[in-house]
Amino acid sequence: MAEPGSDVVVVGAGIIGAACAFFGARAGLSITVLDRGSVGGGTTSRCEGNILVSDKGPGPELDLALASRSLWLDLAAEHGAERYELEEKGGLVVATSEAGLSSLRSFAAGQGTGGVIAEPVASERLRDHEPNLAAGLPGGAFYPQDMQVQPVLAAASLLAAARDLGARVVTGEEVTGALRGADGRITAVRTARTTYPTAAVVNAAGTWGAVVGERLGGTVPVLPRRGFILVTEPLPRVVRHKVYSADYVDNVASGDAGLETSAVVEGTRGGTVLIGASRERVGFDETLSVEVLRRLAAQAVRLFPFLAQVRLMRSYRGFRPYCPDHLPVIGSDRRVPGLLHACGHEGAGIGLAPATGRLVADLLTGAPPQLDPAAFDPMRFVLEDA
């Protein structure tokens, strides 16, 4: 027994799948979203919901981030900021050494040419932005464009909006493969239970994008990069912005497989303070690393000394989907006609989701893309035969 057919099956009900479903449905396509788990239950539920431009230098990812940022604002205007708990909170990047400050200054100057607003903040002005910061930090930069959403709510709301446009969302449905016609084109997606006839499939499986890609006939080199987040007891608003140490930018771009940590601190609406960020390549190892917790706590306390007295309530870990060149894969897989990929957004999936979804919709409908997709081409990792 097959399910009703649709123009597109999106695999993954995380933030990227939700954005693909919403923009696809809005472009007039009939969409079915399949997820083996719940809505936003994967990496989307393991992150802080950042929409950042501050951590990106000029290049294709920044272009995607800026386009995405303005789409997030459009979505909030259209549906109400409450539906996403979108907050234009701004980011404060703090240098912890003089050398760090000078490299932050030159990085920020470069960002300016790419469209990022970075306001230098002198040492004595840091506490105007964040009254509880440690004394004596050499300086920093304020990024008014940085924003945040509640990530699971954002994915769920985008999917609800897609459903309003006719999309169908099926959770608890694991994709096992694809059926292809005589010409090699995908004709249906198979699950453990049934088949979903479709003309196109979008692999939006995030960290599990490599596995899903392989099942659909076209693998992509997406690997997990583990991160822990510490959650404190609920407090009054004591951290106003997203505040992070300038080392974070180097860690994001680093190719090192070992453990890297840099303090990323922010308050939430619930009153808890979230403390990240660690990066390590340990596969899908889910065990708690006390060592990582200690380093994150120590670095956070260095930025905000009052945190030493605040209690850690829980921690969580997730697996960022990363590609070797730290860029997502967005576009058609020319090995499998009908297959598109939209995964590998590493730690930036929330921020990059709307522009990714719109780009996928453009590729599906044949509309001229509003952004050059060349840098995200999934084929960049594939030695293609002539």
Next chain:
Amino acid sequence: MGTSRSDRVHDVVVVGAGPAGLAAAGRAAALGADVALVDGAAVPGGQYWRQPADDALAGSVASLHHGLARYRRLVERVRGIEAAGGWFPRHQVWTVTREEGTFVVLAITGTGAEEREVGIRGRRLVLAPGAYDRQVPFPGWDLPGVMTAGGVQALLKGHAVTAGRRVVVAGTGPFLLPVAAGLAESGATVAGVHEAASPLAWGRHIGAVVRNVAKLGEGAGYVRTLARHRVPVRTRSVVVAAHGEQVLERLTVARLAADGSVLPGSRTTVAADVLAVGWGFTPQLELPMALGCATRVDVDGSLVCTVDDQQRSSVEGVFVAGEACGIGGADLAVVEGEIAGAAAAGTPLTDRRLLRRRLALRRFAAAMHAAHPVPTGWIDRLTEDTVVCRCEEVTVGRLRSALPLGADDARSAKLLARPGMGWCQGRVCGYAVSCVMSAWTGVPPSPVSIAARSVASPLRLGTVAATEDPSSAAES
């Protein structure tokens, strides 16, 4: 703040000094093992034999305890551990980790600015973390004065304090009787015991019951005490709502039909300033789950650790005993502790009687769970403004609003509507939220998603950070 790490590696570290942990530690020590025994309280005993930190009170609460002679024997057996520097009272374990082939139990001790972390190393672990009260919400349950049966009992045993002057005890299970009897003996007016189960429910499990005659005797003793104090004991009876302006003043109680619904016309009002309510217990699995121990769903719907006949978990070197292996009471916990302690000491018991005793007590526990289920009707009695999660003040209506967003289980409900995100981390509301979500969506509850907690007990970030090796935090 600060930390202390001893280089001493114990043969066995036992976490929890309740019936199971006391038995395990004593048995392992008697077999010659170098044992550490770690507990959050000042005095061993756990919840079951909870002792006042203040010695002066010990005499006044002694009569509340069942099997006190046995408790004293178990404590006597761990004296040697204390003498050898292996007793760690007032040490709250927040996680367990591994280092160089040993387990390191990380515990917090001291309060305020004195809080510090202590790492206790062991080659093998016995985890005896116990259980906490299982709660289900009902209209008014968030009023001050509505307490858990275990909480009321802890006040009584630990502080010689009766929680109220006029107390109603309600819920289900044999634990309600000692709570009510203890209150009555301590001078409180017990306005009634409302047991949801039918008095006939045990009849089907007569085989399990006759092998445990002593337990029946224990129950009969409490019944006699209640009769002497003229405490009305009602079966198939349930508290359906709590009322009061600022604090609890009255309760609505009602008779239950066989299907768990309220019999029409059976609602009556009872005045009370405290309600002690308990619906059985939920095992504390944070530590076994942190180590990756395999779990299963027990007959009462609780997630419990899977252990073999030597109380070995699925993780090499980790033994689990007591309520974490299935709610079964103190007698079973002691037997499991003896077996676990011996096995952890490297000398597995060959005493068939003990193994047979464990089997009989487990059958008794299974019969108890079958006789005392949580009657399903409670979900139908929730109103839209009944609070489900007290920490985050999530009402039934708010929880329901997560359904159209795609919430289909306790975890996705938590991510979309915040139940379980607060101080208690879902210990209070996790069971209820998973039942409600399951009732609404038809998806079976998934106890795993509500049992795992990365931090078993909150601690200061400064304490977490203090043990960081400065050389490894290469922040340039």
